[in-house]
Amino acid sequence: MKSRLHRAAALSLLSALVIHTPAKADIEGLTIHGFADTYYTSTSQQNSPSGNTGFKLGNLDLYIAPSFTDHIRALMEDVVEFDDWYPPGAYNGQPSIDIERLQIGYVVSNELTVWIGRFHTPYGYWNTAYHHGAQLQPTVMRPQFVAFEDHGGILPAHMDGIWATGHDVLGPGRITYDLYLGNGQRILDGALDMQNEGNADSHTAAGGRFGYEFRGGPVDSLWVGVHAFQEQVDNFVNGAITAQTNVKVAGGFFHWTPGDWELMGEYYGFDNRAHDGVGPSHSSTAWYAEADYTFFGRITPLARIERDSLSQTDGYFQYLQGGKSYTRDLIGARYDLTPQTALKLDADHTDATRNGGQSYHEMHFQVAVRF
Amino acid sequence: MNHPVNNVRYALMAAILAISAMPQLSRADIYVIANAATKLTADDIKLIYTGDKELVGSIKIKPLDNHSAQSEFLAKVLQLNSNRYDSLWTMKSFRDGLTPPATKSSDAEVLAYVEATPGAIGYVTTEPPAGVVVVKKF
Helix, strand or coil, rough: CHHHHHHHHHHHHHHHHHHHCCCCCCEEEECEEEEEEEEEEEEEECCCCCCCCCCEEEEEEEEEECCCCEEEEEEEEEECCCCCCCCCCCCCCCCCCEEEEEEEEEEEECCEEEEEEEEEECCCHHHHCCCCCCCCCCCCCCCCHHHCHHCCCCCCECCCCCCEEEEEEEECCCEEEEEEEECEEEEEEEEEEEECCCCCCCCCCEEEEEEEEECCCCCCHHHHHEEEEEEEEEEECCEEEEEEEEEEEEEEEEECCCCCCCEEEEEEEEEEEECCCCCCCCCEEEEEEEECCCCCCCCCEEEEEEEEEEECCCCCCCCCCCCCEEEEEEEEEEECCCCCCEEEEEEEECCCCCHHHEEEEEEEEEEEEEE | CCCCCHHHHHHHHHHHHHHHHHHHHHCCEEEEEEEEECCCCHHHHHHHCCCCEEECCCCCCCCEEEEEHHHHHHHHCCCHHHHHHHHHHHHHHHHCCCCCCEEEHHHHHHHHHHHHHCCCEEEEECCCCEEHHHHEEE
């Protein structure tokens, strides 16, 4: 409840700033943009954490990006959502408000911008490319293992800290880079918590993403790169620490749009070890690959496979609600009714029986808009 | 009453005229212009209009779109259609907090803004007067 009050207070403050800021010509970007979606889900999963079959409200995402001076700008994003999946029992059909991003940046040069605040953790492609922008992403649902923290995700989708990002021309394309430091995550009631109110256990998360984006030639638009991060994650049950795990992740990603094709994939390899150093390290992997093709500029059939093999003797995955191995095969189609309005249909089969879960089918139909 | 053969002849002439006029439309000149104190090169144009270059020296670049010439500019200079351009800036704004180029409605408005604003860059369809610099003619 306290957290909710803080969120509401912060939103009120943000709204007041937006509404009452004098219309100075040198403050640009105060137009409110956003995304909204609503969808229908049919699932054969019993006691699904995402709720029952039926119509659902997705997210109402609002963001502003004001520039204060030639070098200082901010990005503020709030989301009203109706579907917190975790911790268990969190879903009550009532809306909640999350400050998704509140980051203030200094543009040092064309090659470097430094942000401080809460931002989307820069790993892989999906998390920073689409995030809550449902209308932008090709499918209705994110790959399960890159889901948000309160939707069973196993990666920190958000980070409170400092982030240096940029790009520079190199050869026929450009290099891209991201480096960040932030509050380490902890596991509360089975979900990752990014410690918005301070780093209570003084564990720091650190990571980076490096890529190369080709411009021109046979692989024009191909962005390929590597990512890595590490942190200590403690699991809390009723305020007591029950496990401490050093989490190390390394992997790679690519995104490519040759003509009307869009191809993408991400891989994460985990090498986790108990913080006390007793016992072996635990290897786990998670990856997805997706392909779609757009006909007539608006009809896009697509397919995706997801594979998750997570060690259940690992203190990280053992306590995460979403830390179970699974495989998922998904097919779908997207129809862009207008450039701002997408109709999407996904159908998938998920097999999570390896760690005692269920095998089930799902279908999602979504209407998503941006404005 | 016109003879049917004449009707066909008129229709053919109209079609030929329409077809011959189409290339003229796509051959309209585009002058990319910048504030006189803003040193930009032709290589910078695409970078600026795709959000990959924000500063010239320590001054923020202020790109402008010209509604009356935008489709021509996008096709000739960026090789994009308006939907893809709009999507590109939606993603740049959402991901990086960048502000899309402001839009002016005519050559005159673009010229006035660019001449008066350090860091400004825009495009017009007629050769501009002194007071701005032409970065490149397309």
